[in-house]
Every structure is written in structure tokens, then in C-alpha cells.
Amino acid sequence: MADEGLRPIIVKRIKKGGGGHHGGAWKIAYADFVTAMMAFFLLMWLLGSTAKGDLQGIAEYFQTPLKVAMSGGSGSGDSSSVIQGGGKDLTRKEGQVRKADDPQMKKTYNLQAAHLKDLEQELERAELARLRTLKTKIEDAINARPLLNQFKSQLLLDITSEGLRIQIVDEQNRPMFALSKAELQPYTKEILLEIGKALNDVPNRISLSGHTDATPYASGEKGYSNWELSSDRANASRRALIAGGMDEAKVIRVVGLSSAMLFDKENPFNPINRRISIIVMNKKAEESALKDGGTVEVQAQGAQAPAAPAAPAARPQ
Template identity: 70%
Template sequence: MSEQKAPIVIKRVRKKAGGHHGGAWKIAYADFVTAMMAFFLLMWLLGSTTKGDLEGIAEYFKTPLKVAMQGGSGSGDSSSVIKGGGTDLTRKSGQIQRGQTQAEKKTYNLKAAQAEIERIEAAKLRDLKKRLEVAIDANPTLKQFKRQLLIDITSEGLRIQIVDEQNRPMFNLASAELQPYTKVILHDIAQVLNGVDNRISLSGHTDATPYASGERGYSNWELSADRANASRRELIAGGLAESKMLRVVGLASSVPFNNAGPHDPVNRRISIIVMNKRTEDAITKEASGVNVADADAARDELDKAGAPK
């Protein structure tokens, strides 16, 4: 009888490299990093938020659910950080809900503000007057013409008048050509006028002596306007900014300096006015002409009448 051999059993052991849970640590690490980011973000917010905002946030989380959903007195329905009373200090508990109190109305006294502006402006013009007087006394050339330089403050602003004397006219006879010393006066005045923001009005005046051709030809009106423009050119040549000049007019003999003597040489003069804000606004408004509404109304009337446009 033959001997039977026992079967040979071979066991194979498979080494596992972690199986399905091999990446679990990555998820845990990601959660940890996310938590740390949230933590550092919270720390940054707490560090960059003001104390008042932090108190407001704290008050918000103290608000009862009923107050948050339905409104009413609570500890978080006001921006005030005062505990208990909120905007109404007479209350012992809770706060006033927004909308229950009226906002404080701010009122402005426009007349008082306008008066204060005019007071400051008048002080600046008085200071300019003193500076001009000092400049005249300090300048030998201007000082010898001091009697012909009249400076005063009027309702329109600071007025500087350069007047003729019997033997010392500013212009050639019946001409708009300036005398050399008149140019010097205007150049020195221009330097001082540039020191203020106010704009300038310039007017020319003559005496009542008429031209031989009368008012129909070249008259005192044209002469006064030409002299005013000649003075304007010299002021600009002396350094005055062109934008400061607002008005240049010739008034002939209509506004005499000496009412009792219409032929007095003192009536021949150049008047420079450093205008205050009120006068400047009045001139600007007057020069602006018809407003758009009036122009449209006039155009409608012309259309109704069938007039040519």
C-alpha cells in the first residue's frame, strides 16, 4: 500500500499600504488649517475694529429674539452705548427703538453768516487801504502825486481815484494818451491790487466842457471810455492779472466829482474800485442778461405773432 503525501498549503500574505483610510490625516490637517485661518481672521477683526464697534456687536448679540424679530425696547436696537437709557436718559431699562425719536434739526442763520462774510471782507479792504497809503508814502514818485490820489471806502468797495490838477493832467489835452507819471502811478497800484482776490471796476470821467462837434461826433463819452481802456492796459502792463478786471466804462461828465463846478479839472479822473462781493454779484447778475426761461417765453410769443426769427 502506497503512502499518501499531505497536501502542501501555501499562504500568501499581502501587505497593505494603508488601505482606504490612508488619506484621513489630510482631511484632519485641512480642518486644522481652516480652523487656524478662522482663528487668525477673528483675531485680525478684533484688532482692527474700534471699541465702539465692538460694543455695538456685543449689544447686538444681547438682543432677545422677540425684540430682534418684532421690534420694541431692548438692549441692542440703538446705536448708543449708554446702558439702559439709550437716547432717552430718563428711561431706566431698555432703549428707544430707532424711529421713535425725531432727528435733531440743524438750523443755520444765513443772515448772520452773510454779515460775518461782509465784515471779514470789509476788514480786508481797510487793510488794503492802509497798504496803499503806506506804499504811496514810501514811494518818492507816488508821494509827490499824493494830492491826486484819493482813496476811500464806499458801499461798492475800496475806491481809488486818480484826479487831474490844473497844471498836472493825467492825459494829454482831449486825448487818451497817458502822461509818463500816470503810467508809473498805475503800475505801482497794480502791484498792490494783485494782493487781494476782489475783482476790479474801472471808469473814466471827464469835465463838462463839450467838443466842438457836440454829442453827435467824438464826444466826452468816447473820450472817457478811451481813457478808461488806456488805464486798463497800463494796469495790466504793471502786472495786474487780466482776470481781475470785471468792468470798464466811460461815464463822461455824468458823475462829476465837484457838482458845483462841472468844468473843474478835478472832474477829469480815473476811478478804480476794488469791488466787494455784493457789488461783484450784482454786476455779474446784471451782465448775465435774460435767463433761459424768459428767452423761451419770448420765443413762444414771437412764434404766436408770426414774427421772423
């Protein structure tokens, strides 16, 4: 019995370790496997639901993505696909407004039209540069000649939506034409001769229009009136331009507008309303003028006209 009291007591302790394959690492591997299988399933589904032509479009996109983006393309969301696209219009806050197969939602780009538009804009810029150069050349030619330099206040040049507009206007004590006649004053003829030399530097066609003030003839509109006078003065200006060296084929229109388009609308009897307007037309204005009903005249904007004298009873004959 004494031996039983000395018997050793053995305590078994169980140490818990990582557990090997019984741990949680297999869950991560399984999740990766499931993700890979899902991606593979989605890839196979997309390949199966996309037509052969669409597959070629996708391949072309990854080869040249910019070309496809500009020229447009189709995909599995199009109405031609087996799997119909659709869904809510994300540009709206509420309500199902449009579907993906709505023709209005498809954007296409015409590369040829875009190229032509860029070319047209480039031609317009080049044409505008030519007209500005012509404007500077005429101004320099007037400034270089002392005889003409004193009349530069009567020469108005500006760029309008239809081209370069050159206006030669009357002043109170310095008219361009003889009184109530289509006879050019010597200095007016010199100005037109100088302009005629410069106009051949550009290929643009021109339009001439004559204008008078509102002072009527004693005979009124029944006989020789401001309409005939403005037309005769415009034609006299055309002859002076041709004498200066301008090609006569450049003239596309010669019109007399009487006092229908006043420079100074507030003062219809102001001498500045008596003027010759020469428009060096751009391409658009030329095409418009060649069509029936085309107009080329541009009204003056923002010009400061001198004070108008008292209205005479009738234009002297």
C-alpha cells in the same frame, strides 16, 4: 342744724386747654392737603389735554430749554391741541384783538438761516478788513516813493458800500492825460503800475470808469465826444494796471461815463471832475455787476473840490 352751717362750699373750676384734636391745627393740615390735591388735579389735567408730541416737546424743553426756545415749539395753547388757547392781546389796552392760535402770534426760529446769516456777516467783516489793508498798502507804497509822493493829493481812496474806491483826479496844472487824448502822463502811469501790483493781493474783482468834465468838443456829441474820450481813458488805465502785474481776469467792467457823474456838481468844469475811478468790489457789488442792469459806481460824498476855472467854449482838439 349747727353742723349744716359748717358744711364746706365746694367750687368747681373748669380749665380750658388746647383741646387736643379739637383745636385749629387741623385746619392748616387740611389746607395743605387741598392745595396738594389741586396741584395734582392740574397736573393730571395738563397731561390729559396735551398730545403725545407736545409731551415730548415739554420733556425736550426741560432737557435743553435754549434749543427749544430758539427752534420754537407747540403747547396746549396751540390750535392743534384739544384745549384751545386764547384770550385778550395783552399788548393792547382794550378790545379782544388776537387769539393764541393766530398764526401771526407764533414765533419760529430758523437755526440754519441764523447760522448762514452769521457766516455771511463774518465773511463781510473779513472782506472789509482785507480792503482796509489794501488801502493802507497802496497809501504806504505811494508815500514810500518820492516820485509818486508828490502826486498823492491826486490819489483819493475811501471805503464805500461797494468796496474800496481808488480815484485818480486831475489838477489844474497837473493832468493825468495828454490834453483831449487818452495818452497817460508818465507819473499817472507810475501810479497805475503801483496800484496794479497791489490789487493781486486780494481776490476781489474790479471795475474801471473814466470821467471827464463838462467841457464839450467843438464837434459836439456827433463826432468824437467826451463819451469816447472817457471810455478810451478808462481802457488805457486798464492796460497800465495789467502792465503793473494785475491779473487781467480781475477786470469785470470798463466804462466811460463822460460828465454824467461829476465829482464837483457845483462846478462842472472843475479839473477834478476829470478822473479815473477804480472800485475794488466786495462780493455784493460783484454779484450786482454780473447781473443785467447792475451798477457799481458810487458818487463822491463830501469831497472838497478846488475852485473851478471859467468854462471854455469848447475842448481843444
